[in-house]
Amino acid sequence: MTKVAIMGASGYAALELIKILLRNPEVEIVALTSRQTDAPHINEIHPCLEGRLDLPCEALTPAQISERADFAFCALPHVASMEVIPDLLADGCRVVDLSADYRLNDPAIYEKWYHHVHTDPTRLGSTVYGLPELWAEKIPPADLIANPGCYTSTSILGLAPLLANNLIEPTGIIIDAKSGVSGAGRNPKLATLYSECNESITAYGVGTHRHTPEIDEVLSTVSGKEVQVVFTPHLTPMNRGILATMYPRLTSEVNRDEILNVYRSFYAGKPFVRVIDRIPVTKDVAGTNYCDISVQFSGDQLIVFSALDNLIKGAAGVAVQNFNLMAGYSETTGLII
Known part of the structure; x- marks a missing residue:
């Protein structure tokens, strides 16, 4: 034992x-x-x-x-x-x-x-x-x-394949992330009282959140170049889960299927990353150790989605x-x- x-x-x-x-x-x-x-x-x-x-x-x-x-x-x-x-x-x-x-x-x-x-x-x-x-x-x-960290895992898993393959610029990456209230821990705080956070969503730690240097550092190692992200977390009135919506700039023209294939190759044999065709939903990963990842385009802008359970994955x-x-x-x- x-x-x-x-x-x-x-x-x-x-x-x-x-x-x-x-x-x-x-x-x-x-x-x-x-x-x-x-x-x-x-x-x-x-x-x-x-x-x-x-x-x-x-x-x-x-x-x-x-x-x-x-x-x-x-x-x-x-x-x-x-x-x-x-x-x-x-x-x-x-x-x-x-x-x-x-x-x-x-x-x-x-x-x-x-x-x-x-x-x-x-x-x-x-x-x-x-x-x-x-x-x-x-x-x-x-x-x-x-x-x-929870935000870092969500963001790093979503961006690492693109940076490792030099498909996106290493700077100016926008990460818009939303987390359930359990991410703030169990000790009572004014901002996470039911009457304060229910039926409301708010950004916090803007420019000061401690996961920012962790994301930059790990992704810089993956990329081999200095990575700088603009990371904004939001408190969302749900118990658990994180959804990160990320906006990197492509280094060359590439279509959605090609990008998804890059993800599938990068995470081949990795049992807890699921590269999916649809936009990830937090309820689909709640209570599991999975991270669901997908991408979409809005015009020429690539959008990366990554979702996981903040308490488990x-x-x-x-x-x-x-x-x-x-x-x-x-x-x-x-x-x-």
């Missing part, structure tokens, strides 16, 4: 992690952590787990986690992850980090966007970015994986893909439903 721990088990992504891992008969969840000091049982936090997992959420140290578990999923906020991950790794525990703490290569960029000095900067730039559709061969031997599902590759399981284990 592979023994795993989940740090930060009270959140939405952690709940999805638990449900997916419970579908793997070779995995045993042995520890859950929470900042709540009274060690509530997991079914008090997530009642849907009643009778499925008999564990309390404890305030465990990295050393205590490493004594119990071979792998740890860090579903902690940024900054909190970097405080525990070095000790976990030193004690021989392999880690999939769902926070943003190890996604960027440059500590100065991290400090600019996250307003905090990185306390483990030597690992930046060498930590494997956990998007299996792009870097599956680097994941199995890694001890630490930086799990992608945008967080817990891709984390399990990474874990499966690290642990030697089939990449799809627990994820095909």
Whole structure:
């Protein structure tokens, strides 16, 4: 049995992690952590787990986690992850980090966007970015994986084939993305109260959203050229899902069928990307680990559509893909439903 721990088990992504891992008969969840000091049982936090997992959420140290578990999923906020991950790794525990703490290569960029000095900067730039559709061969031997963000996965998967094949200009790419309310996390905030966000849609983080440098950095690696996007996220009154509508500029004349064939070739053998003829719809990927992608033209303007479930393919599902590759399981284990 592979023994795993989940740090930060009270959140939405952690709940999805638990449900997916419970579908793997070779995995045993042995520890859950929470900042709540009274060690509530997991079914008090997530009642849907009643009778499925008999564990309390404890305030465990990295050393205590490493004594119990071979792998740890860090579903902690940024900054909190970097405080525990070095000790976990030193004690021989392999880690999939769902926070943003190890996604960027440059500590100065991290400090600019996250307003905090990185306390483990030597690992930046060498930590494997956990998007299996792009870097599956680097994941199995890694001890630490930086799990992608939800908006970033949606955008990167939608644009990577075009940039890798030099079909679009690397700058001036407009990304108009809309996410369900669960993307804001479980802690109550004024903007995500029902009466504030229901029957309303709004842009937020305009020019300042922290996924922007992540998208630029990863796509620059794919392209081999500096990529700059104009990224605008929107809060949408639905529970889950992301739809990104993207407007890149073509470098040459190409028709829709040719572009779709580029996508199908690029993602051949990648089980969780579906290149489809119709415009993607968030309800078709809700509750799944799929990312649906398609393209259309408006006159000469190419429009790229990408949709996924922000809690699964945008967080817990891709984390399990990474874990499966690290642990030697089939990449799809627990994820095909």
